[in-house]
Amino acid sequence: MKHIALAAFTLALPAAAHGATTLETVKDRGRLICGASQGTVGFGAPDSDGTWRGLDIDTCRAVAVAVFGDKDTVDFVPLSGQQRIPALQTGEIDILPRTLTWTLQRDANGIDFTSPNYYEFTGFMLPKAMGIERVEDMAGAAVCVQTGSTTEVVVADVSDKLDLDLQPVVFDNTSATRQAFFSGRCDALITDAAALASVRATQAENPDDYVIFPATDYMDALTPAVRHGDNQWKDIVTWSIEAMKSAELLGITSQNIDTFEGSTDPRIRRFLGIDPGNGTALGLQDDFAANIIREVGNYAEVFDRNVGKDSSLKLERGANALYKDGGLMFPLTFQ
């Protein structure tokens, strides 16, 4: 019934609210409002001190740094799979980086995608004791699915394509879906493989008892989204994400960034804003990219800290390595 509130909100929005750009709104408010998950460790979840941490969280922090120069000028709103897009469309949040798959239908219908911050398969997780390690052997399996995600359609597609007669059990919130899986109501849980790894590491009694494998033979691009129609804001979010990827390519980290101040490399000088132009073109400070790296770090640092080797998930870079390392991450040109 959250939708009723959201729909009512749409109805009640005065037409005059139109006019202020998102950047002006955010600056007037003094804070960025970011849509977060209801607790997927590694991507977005509060830690024991109540501080939000995760790859998607750091994406929001990067945008906050670009606008305000301070990674703490951002508030996080936990949203369920089905609340998240209406929340963005109605202006409740400014940016939605919540493990959101870039799809045609979503893109065409009121939201705009910026730049992918994670590439991932949709995966199944099953108890190892069942002895099943590929999709083809899952005939008749009951699958716990969360509504409001692309995985609902993936279950139907996979079931149809391989004639598996999968039995979906659909829930409307994240914790109910996971609890149903761990209580044994379903044989399998479906969601992004990285999120599955996070669920396994943090919620399974014994993580080694569960196996994860891809549900599809194609990857999804998890991409932060913004409201449709505000190109300046879309550019700011896109280039905040690109700044983290570019910094990795240029070898700039939060630790060594000060050593680049006297650099003579024109690419690095443009990136750091020593040679002006890039930031002002977006309506930001010229050193916005340097501030992002100083406060949040480059993409490798963000990845390692939240989901990679320095985290509890220990995920490989895999497809999320830079293209020069055999991955899909392709930093755009900063000029």
Next chain:
Amino acid sequence: MRLLRDARVRGGLIQIALLAAVAGVILWIAHNTSQNLSERGIRTGWDFLDRPARFPISESVLPYDPQDTFLWAYVVGLGNTLWISALAILGATILGLGIGLAGRSANPLLAGLGTGYVTVMRNLPLIVQLLFWYALATAAFPAPRAAWEPLPGVFLTQRGIFLPALPAAQLALAVALGLAAALLLRRWRGTAGVAVFAATLILTRATVEMPELRGFTFTGGIALSPEFAALMLGIILYTAAFVGEIIRGGIDAVARGQWEAGRALGLPDRATLRRIILPQALRVIIPPMTSQYLSTVKNTTLALAVGYPELGLVVNTVINQTGQAIESLLILLGVFLTISLSVSLLMNWYNARMAIVVR
């Protein structure tokens, strides 16, 4: 000026002004909404209803496949809503009648049980009860391979309850013939009905289909999913408490003198209840019972908490897949208004029939 001093004219003018204001507000909201939606690049219109839905529905009374259209997905959701509403109302009425009568009983143990049940059930939120039954259904029962079999062919597992079944066609035929026999041979109503029912089943050589463990779970027979079982249990137990109170109140509303009059005539208590008390009590019972039935229909939307795909859950999923929240919610509102108005029309008709006829 004199015209304005006329109370009737003035009243009429005020009403016209009020109506115009209300219409104006509605038009303003509609205009504002469509403008806001188009500014945000959100699609509007009904053409999505013809597109394939592509999402699965876990169980349904009507046949459904992800290739079907969004419109059919709504119809399937509506079918589930009507199915669980009808079962919930039927179950709650039967159980509630027992609880209401128990509450009125002279036996202190029975009376205490009746009022105790009402006190506990009525004071716990329905959603909490549903989540409790669902947690119990999935956590307390064993996995299919280690299923409990309390009766031959009855399996209790965390994947659901599996029961032996008779083939649907033969069962329907036997029920129809049994009912017909009971109506025609009024004297031996019960016996004739049961005899014809049993004879039909034997003559058509109906065989009981037993559930069998195959692969992940049981196939064959009747399968009640944990979602369905938890929902039915929760909603019936909850609603029965209200129904019981309404029935107890209705019986209490009939003057004690009526019981005494029945006894004075030499009628047994049971006949007094059936012939004298209940017809009078029903007049008190029906109006609040109508409201209770309406709440029950609306309460079925809580099913989404335990993952049973009634109309509300389907609407939520469609909104996610299409982004067309306003259209989908209009459908949801329209459907529930229609169901509720139908239930109240039916109950009002019944009420009029049971009312005291004044000649």
